[in-house]
Amino acid sequence: MHAFTWRRAARCRPTRTPHSPTVGETGCRSNLKTLYSFHKGIGRYNIRGAEIHNGLSTFNPMPKDTLDTPELPDTPEPQAVCNTVTRSAIFIVATLASGQDAAEKVREWCGDVAALVRSVGKRVPSGNLSCVCGFGSDAWDTLFGAPRPARLHPFREFGEGERRAVRTPGDILLHIRADQTDLCFELATQLVGRLGDAISVVDEVHGFRYFDMRSMVGFVDGTENPTGRAVADFTLIGGEDPEFAGGSYVITQKYLHDMAGWNALSVETQEGIIGRRKLSDIELDAAVKPSSSHSSLTTIDDANGDEVKILRDNMPFGRPGAGEFGTFFIGYARSPEPIEQMMENMFVGRPPGNYDRLLDFSRAVTGGLFFVPSATLLEALADRDPQAATTAADQQPDTSSSAEPRHDGSISQNE
Numbered sequence: 562m563h564a565f566t567w568r569r570a571a572r573c574r575p576t577r578t579p580h581s582p583t584v585g586e587t588g589c590r591s592n593l594k595t596l597y598s599f600h601k602g603i604g605r606y607n608i609r610g611a612e613i614h615n616g617l618s619t620f621n622p623m624p625k626d627t628l629d630t631p632e633l634p635d636t637p638e639p640q641a642v643c644n645t646v647t648r649s650a651i652f653i654v655a656t657l658a659s660g661q662d663a664a665e666k667v668r669e670w671c672g673d674v675a676a677l678v679r680s681v682g683k684r685v686p687s688g689n690l691s692c693v694c695g696f697g698s699d700a701w702d703t704l705f706g707a708p709r710p711a712r713l714h715p716f717r718e719f720g721e722g723e724r725r726a727v728r729t730p731g732d733i734l735l736h737i738r739a740d741q742t743d744l745c746f747e748l749a750t751q752l753v754g755r756l757g758d759a760i761s762v763v764d765e766v767h768g769f770r771y772f773d774m775r776s777m778v779g780f781v782d783g784t785e786n787p788t789g790r791a792v793a794d795f796t797l798i799g800g801e802d803p804e805f806a807g808g809s810y811v812i813t814q815k816y817l818h819d820m821a822g823w824n825a826l827s828v829e830t831q832e833g834i835i836g837r838r839k840l841s842d843i844e845l846d847a848a849v850k851p852s853s854s855h856s857s858l859t860t861i862d863d864a865n866g867d868e869v870k871i872l873r874d875n876m877p878f879g880r881p882g883a884g885e886f887g888t889f890f891i892g893y894a895r896s897p898e899p900i901e902q903m904m905e906n907m908f909v910g911r912p913p914g915n916y917d918r919l920l921d922f923s924r925a926v927t928g929g930l931f932f933v934p935s936a937t938l939l940e941a942l943a944d945r946d947p948q949a950a951t952t953a954a955d956q957q958p959d960t961s962s963s964a965e966p967r968h969d970g971s972i973s974q975n976e
């Protein structure tokens with residue numbers, strides 16, 4: 562079974578490919594079968610249209626009446642990666658304490674997360690509480706051993722000097738979202754409390770939604786996120802790494818802004834830097850949009866020339882009294898590569914030197930890459946014995962040189 566490829570989803574985007582079919586027209590309708598087979602591989606939730614509430618995932622992108630299909634075998638259920646945006650979020654990055662006791666405690670905790678989300682979330686059913694947990698590359702090996710997610714590696718740095726995407730310590734990421742701050746706060750308290758001295762929190766950011774979905778720099782943020790079924794298609798691992806199907810990769814960066822410098826620019830200059838109109842959020846016409854605009858540099862294509870998207874849920878944060886004004890960037894994808902390509906374009910430039918001017922007013926002070934297991938796997942990891950798992954994986958035949966083509970959304974030119 563092959564996963565849905567990037568290019569099919571990209572063709573459904575009328576703004577960038579005006580001559581290709583939009584949803585409801587022939588091209589995308591004919592892709593329904595492909596979509597169906599892709600989803601079959603990653604989650605029962607979107608095939609049956611059933612709402613599954615385990616506290617980690619409530620996303621249900623497939624309309625109930627779209628496909629009338631028979632019962633499907635159990636497949637991994639994703640964490641709440643694809644949940645809708647909320648009013649509040651808490652981002653916690655922690656490092657793992659050394660020693661077997663700490664590792665054992667974190668593994669046990671993996672089995673408790675869903676129940677804690679349910680307990681806190683049930684008290685305010687309309688609050689949309691969810692939590693996504695991710696693990697860094699080194700932490701994965703310590704906690705769970707082999708097998709490991711195919712594309713998990715330490716955060717890659719880009720740029721140099723003042724304009725640099727820095728890597729900072731981080732073994733565990735918690736992305737807690739809700740429409741009320743109290744829900745996020747209570748869940749963070751419970752999750753961190755249960756981990757106790759097995760971790761040290763190295764970064765904690767409380768984000769808020771700023772007016773009409775605006776980022777700290779005053780522009781609407783999130784407009785070009787994928788929507789509908791494309792959300793899962795661009796963010797959830799499918800057949801390309803079957804043991805980790807339903808999982809995702811997530812990259813986070815905490816940015817601090819020079820708001821005095823940014824606000825000293827004319828609105829027109831700011832619009833050229835972002836690539837969209839500030840008030841209306843409408844994309845600048847191609848004839849006037851600079852190739853260095855944030856929007857241009859973060860628009861990338863695969864080897865076939867089809868657009869590759871990521872799912873962002875950035876949040877403004879800050880402390881005016883301390884002169885702190887920031888954006889917590891968070892991007893999900895089914896491979897780290899598209900996000901890394903975007904960072905390279907922003908920090909180094911496309912072509913090199915033609916960099917993102919937003920970075921003249923925004924400094925990345927943290928950077929981390931994490932793997933987000935499916936909710937099903939997260940729960941199962943509680944019982945993982947890393948030694949036994951590694952030994953068993955060593956005895957598996959090596960299938961890495963399989964003749965099967967990859968359909969993982971890679972932007973590699975070699976596909």
Ligand code: HEM
Nearest residue numbers: 776780781782783784785816856859888890900903904923
């Ligand atoms: C200082 C931090 C950042 C701020 C304030 C910011 C803000 C924005 C804004 C206002 C937009 C336009 C509206 C939209 O489509 O969402 C945008 C678009 C976008 N941003 Fe960022 N962003 C930041 C960092 C990043 C980073 C680090 C990445 C990826 C590595 C990224 C990826 C994207 C993408 C993919 C788009 C959509 C481009 C398009 O299709 O037009 N952003 N961002």
